[in-house]
Amino acid sequence: MHTTWVSLSVYINFPPCKIPPLSTNKTLQMVEDGSTLLCRMEICVAEAEKRSGKNAMGMQETFSVYLVETRLTDSGPDGRNPAPDCLWRRYSEFELLRSYLMVTYPFVVAPPLPEKRAEFVWHKLSADNMDPDFVERRRVGLENFLLRVASHPVLSNNKILYHFLTEHGWREAVYDTGFQAKADSRIRALSATFRVRNPDKGFVEMKHYSDELQSHTSQLLRARARVADRLYGVYKVHGNYGRVFSEWSAIEKEMGDGLQSAGHHMDAYAASIDDILEEEEHYADQIKEYLSYAEALRTVCRKHELTQFELEVASQDLISKKQQREELATGIVRTFSLKGMTNKLFGQEAPVQREARLKVLEELITEGEDTVKEKTAECEEHVEGAWLEMQRFKEQKDKDLREALINYALMQISMCKKVPSSSTCSAS
Amino acid sequence: MSVGAPRGLASSGQKPITEMLHPLSAAEEPLPPVPDVSDRGDKESGLTNGTPPVEASSPACTSLLINRLQLEENLEADARDLYISTETKDLFVTVDDPKKHVSTMETYITYRVSTKTTRVEFDLPEYCVRRRYQDFDWLRIKLEDSQPTHLIPPLPEKFVMKGVVDRFSEEFVETRMKALDKFLKRVADHPVLSFNPHLNSFLSVKDLNKRQGLALLTKVGESVKQVAGGYKLRARPPEFCAMGEYLDTFSQKLGTIDRIAQRILKEQSEYLTELRDYGSVYTSWAGSEDELRRPLEAVAGSVSTCCGAGDDLSENMSQDFLPVLREYVLYIESMKNVLRKRDQSQAEYEGRLEAAVLRRQEDKTPMPVEVEKCQDKVECFNADLKADWERWQSNKRQDFRQLLTGMADKNIHYYEKCQAAWESLVTLLQEKQSEDKGIETN
Numbered sequence: 001m002h003t004t005w006v007s008l009s010v011y012i013n014f015p016p017c018k019i020p021p022l023s024t025n026k027t028l029q030m031v032e033d034g035s036t037l038l039c040r041m042e043i044c045v046a047e048a049e050k051r052s053g054k055n056a057m058g059m060q061e062t063f064s065v066y067l068v069e070t071r072l073t074d075s076g077p078d079g080r081n082p083a084p085d086c087l088w089r090r091y092s093e094f095e096l097l098r099s100y101l102m103v104t105y106p107f108v109v110a111p112p113l114p115e116k117r118a119e120f121v122w123h124k125l126s127a128d129n130m131d132p133d134f135v136e137r138r139r140v141g142l143e144n145f146l147l148r149v150a151s152h153p154v155l156s157n158n159k160i161l162y163h164f165l166t167e168h169g170w171r172e173a174v175y176d177t178g179f180q181a182k183a184d185s186r187i188r189a190l191s192a193t194f195r196v197r198n199p200d201k202g203f204v205e206m207k208h209y210s211d212e213l214q215s216h217t218s219q220l221l222r223a224r225a226r227v228a229d230r231l232y233g234v235y236k237v238h239g240n241y242g243r244v245f246s247e248w249s250a251i252e253k254e255m256g257d258g259l260q261s262a263g264h265h266m267d268a269y270a271a272s273i274d275d276i277l278e279e280e281e282h283y284a285d286q287i288k289e290y291l292s293y294a295e296a297l298r299t300v301c302r303k304h305e306l307t308q309f310e311l312e313v314a315s316q317d318l319i320s321k322k323q324q325r326e327e328l329a330t331g332i333v334r335t336f337s338l339k340g341m342t343n344k345l346f347g348q349e350a351p352v353q354r355e356a357r358l359k360v361l362e363e364l365i366t367e368g369e370d371t372v373k374e375k376t377a378e379c380e381e382h383v384e385g386a387w388l389e390m391q392r393f394k395e396q397k398d399k400d401l402r403e404a405l406i407n408y409a410l411m412q413i414s415m416c417k418k419v420p421s422s423s424t425c426s427a428s
Numbered sequence: 429m430s431v432g433a434p435r436g437l438a439s440s441g442q443k444p445i446t447e448m449l450h451p452l453s454a455a456e457e458p459l460p461p462v463p464d465v466s467d468r469g470d471k472e473s474g475l476t477n478g479t480p481p482v483e484a485s486s487p488a489c490t491s492l493l494i495n496r497l498q499l500e501e502n503l504e505a506d507a508r509d510l511y512i513s514t515e516t517k518d519l520f521v522t523v524d525d526p527k528k529h530v531s532t533m534e535t536y537i538t539y540r541v542s543t544k545t546t547r548v549e550f551d552l553p554e555y556c557v558r559r560r561y562q563d564f565d566w567l568r569i570k571l572e573d574s575q576p577t578h579l580i581p582p583l584p585e586k587f588v589m590k591g592v593v594d595r596f597s598e599e600f601v602e603t604r605m606k607a608l609d610k611f612l613k614r615v616a617d618h619p620v621l622s623f624n625p626h627l628n629s630f631l632s633v634k635d636l637n638k639r640q641g642l643a644l645l646t647k648v649g650e651s652v653k654q655v656a657g658g659y660k661l662r663a664r665p666p667e668f669c670a671m672g673e674y675l676d677t678f679s680q681k682l683g684t685i686d687r688i689a690q691r692i693l694k695e696q697s698e699y700l701t702e703l704r705d706y707g708s709v710y711t712s713w714a715g716s717e718d719e720l721r722r723p724l725e726a727v728a729g730s731v732s733t734c735c736g737a738g739d740d741l742s743e744n745m746s747q748d749f750l751p752v753l754r755e756y757v758l759y760i761e762s763m764k765n766v767l768r769k770r771d772q773s774q775a776e777y778e779g780r781l782e783a784a785v786l787r788r789q790e791d792k793t794p795m796p797v798e799v800e801k802c803q804d805k806v807e808c809f810n811a812d813l814k815a816d817w818e819r820w821q822s823n824k825r826q827d828f829r830q831l832l833t834g835m836a837d838k839n840i841h842y843y844e845k846c847q848a849a850w851e852s853l854v855t856l857l858q859e860k861q862s863e864d865k866g867i868e869t870n
Contacts, residue, residue: 209716216713223706230699237695240688248681253673255825262832398719402869405472405723409850416847419839 026376037156038147042071043165044338045143046086048135064135065090066142070165085166091116093171094142097164099172101155102296103183106303106386108155108386111148120221120284121278122228133278137285144289154385190302194309200383206390207301213294217287224284228277240269259310269419276415283411290397297393300386307382311375318368325361328354447521488594520544521616521631523609526601536560537596539605541612543631549623555632561586564608564638570626571615577812578621579766579820581614582758584751603751610755614823620812640805659775671817674768679760686753693742700738707731723860726853733849740841745835752831756824763820770809777802 037043047067055061072086094113102110118127118134128134146165149155160177163170246261249256525540543555564583571580584607588595595601615621630636664672707728714724780799787793 065585216709216716220706220709220713223702223709226702227699227706230695230702233695234699237688237692240691241685244681244684244688248678248685251677251681255828258829258832401720401858402723402857405727406854409727409853409857412730412850413847413854414801416843416850419843 034076036151036153037161038151040073041150041165042073042084043146043150044069044142045139045146048139049088050130061337062130063090064130064138066139068146068165087166087168089164089190091138091142093164094145096160097149097169098145099183100160100177100179101149101158102299103179103186104158104160104177105154106186107300107382107389108152109293109300109389110296111145111152111155112141112289112296113145114138114285115288120218120225120288122225123232133281137281139360140282141285141289147403154389189306190299194305196305196308197312198308200304200308202387203301203383205254205302207298207305210294210298210301213292214298217291217294221284221287221291224287228280232273232277235270235273237270238266242267272418280408283404283408284399286320286407292403293393293397297390300389304379304382304386307375311372311379314368314375318365318372319367321361321368325358325365326360328361437506446571481482517617518546519616519622520808521612523559523605523612526605528596529560535596537601537604539608541631549628550632552632557631557634557636559630559636561604561608563630564611566636567615567626568611568632571621571624574624575621576769577766577809578618579763579813579816580621581611582755582762583611584755585758599747603747607751618816618819652839659772659779661771661775662778663773664774667814668770668810672764675764675767677758682753682757682760686750686757689745689750689753691743696738696742697755700735700742703731703738704735707735723857726856730849730853734846737842737845737849740836744838748838749835752827756827759820763817765812770806770813772804773802773809777806 045066046069048064049067050062051065052060052062065088067086068089069084069086085342091113095116098110098113101108114137117129118131121127150163150165155161160170160174163173167173242263245259245266249259249263252259481608517851520543522542523539524542526537529536529538538558541555541557541559543550545553561583565586568580568583571578584604588600615624615627710724710728710731714721714728717724719725777799780796780802784793784795784799788795
């Protein structure tokens, strides 16, 4: 495997290093001053290797590890470029990193990882995780992931990311952040059903779009796999011609040579489909990226709904507490309450008790006001961040997918070109 | 029997029909030269066009004579092929223009049979008649009966399952017509068959009264008709064994090719179904995008073009490729039949010879004439068969060369069409890209 320092210019468009500030929000401005990690450091996933070891349950297992190489682009004091740093990472470590980033920056549309298991496979394609072609494609996908993260205006400045790229002890660092607990509660919260009273139209549309994108990309991947399967069949059956032409040529005198070469051409044609379809997998990988991106986008929208919902709940809670206080203070019951009823039936409580309750209520109200302030800020921050993110995502998606379509067309063209030349040779 | 086709003559190559001049026109074009096979003069003297054929005594075995005259025995096969194809052609036939006829009793198709010729055996230089399949079948039977030592080209299948195949569909009629055209051309190109009076009638007579044919066909059967006399052949001569083996193997290979071709058609059809589905996914995705809408629709368009090209390719295979394969299988069957008839005539000869020899031993009876006649018949048969075999082999080479290069061409066109569809897509997408880049930098 070769080191490819800038391997993805074909597939992914990365924003130039100096990008103009996109918002007036102070917190965000800080990170959008135009420098991302990728400007200062070259990153690549150079190689993959097989390892064996004992897993958590003490059983022997085989797995792949990937070599992450980094090199600072700024030359050192002696004017020479520093030597590259490298370390081996497993797929699960990449997953951990992504999970951490998603929890820490919930308004960011998280870049996709290559698939954990081979999905949307067509008949002959190996669904085996140890298959060299699968591992190679995964290597490319992991590199894409790192490059996207490292060129993201917000994500690239994260310390944990830096640890992941350069230190062996990154696991401790990431667990120390305590993100795991947050991650668990987040998953629970996001999967719960709740209804927002005043949904933000923009986010609703975005969520709807993410559903569409998810549906279309997965449909496309399924249809493509079926087409690949059928095309494989067509090519391979032509191979049968090879043998019969060869047998036929044996009984011919003058036509013999022509038939033999026709037979060879058929064999070559039948064999060519393996490479053609393997190459097409790269296109499928790009579509899979956007399938994953669609899910990430949806999560951002859901997160917004969640924060909105929590804000609404907190606001509602504060309002009801304030009402309670008013009732307690004035003795006038505006709304029906069981307490009010019992008071009426059994007489009101003593003033001392009432004072005590009022005090508690005041505390709760103060707390509630803080919560509301907090949630409002959270919401606003999320909205602003997410909105920018979604615009950015949209631009990147349009560029990436157009590149993908161009490359797909180029692939088809090169496939068409392969055939006629060998065909005319045998025909003559 | 009529005059054989001239051979060993300088030829300026085949002339297409449109360039053929009327023999009586003012052009400098000389008439096709009279064959200078002077040896045969006395034997042919009594024969003119349209007279009943063979006298029983000595069937003029044209192939035999031509073989004796042929000086160059070892022509290279390719040169030989070229040689045959540049023979001076003076009889051109075409089958086209199918039309449906509806009568009270039945519905059927007729085809226009056009003839252009300079042969003296024909009264006019041009003819145009309408014939139906039955008529072709009649012609073939007549040829088989009157020229049993020759290989008669096959006709397309006579019977079609009424429920399964639509006899009046454009496809079926087209395929059948092409096969009939080929049949007639092969007969017209044959040095002996083309002079058969039945062919003449077929091509020229307005209303082919088939009973008329019977009248012409007098006692043809006597000298050459096969007697199912229970004569068993002991040993087939090696050259004919080789022919038989070749035919068996060849037939087998063609059968295999046919099966493979059918399987390819099936796989291709399933592929095209999935491909159409695939294209429509792009279209529905385009509906939810804005910037990407046009690119996605364009991809759907290219996929659709490829589907169309694929449909064309499949159609070509089933209309042009498969029928030729099947026709050759029929041809092989015909050839095998002729071989069997040859075996029969040899068996008859040997049987009679044996009987005659025995009788001569017993009572000094001289060798009867029949035995000599049989011997002649066998020799004649062998010579005709060998000549026809060579011709058949040469035609086969040409036909298959044409067939295979034709299929290769069709395949190339298919890929060219697909390539063009994708190239126009790339142009479109890259145009848009540079447009966008231009906007960005501004």
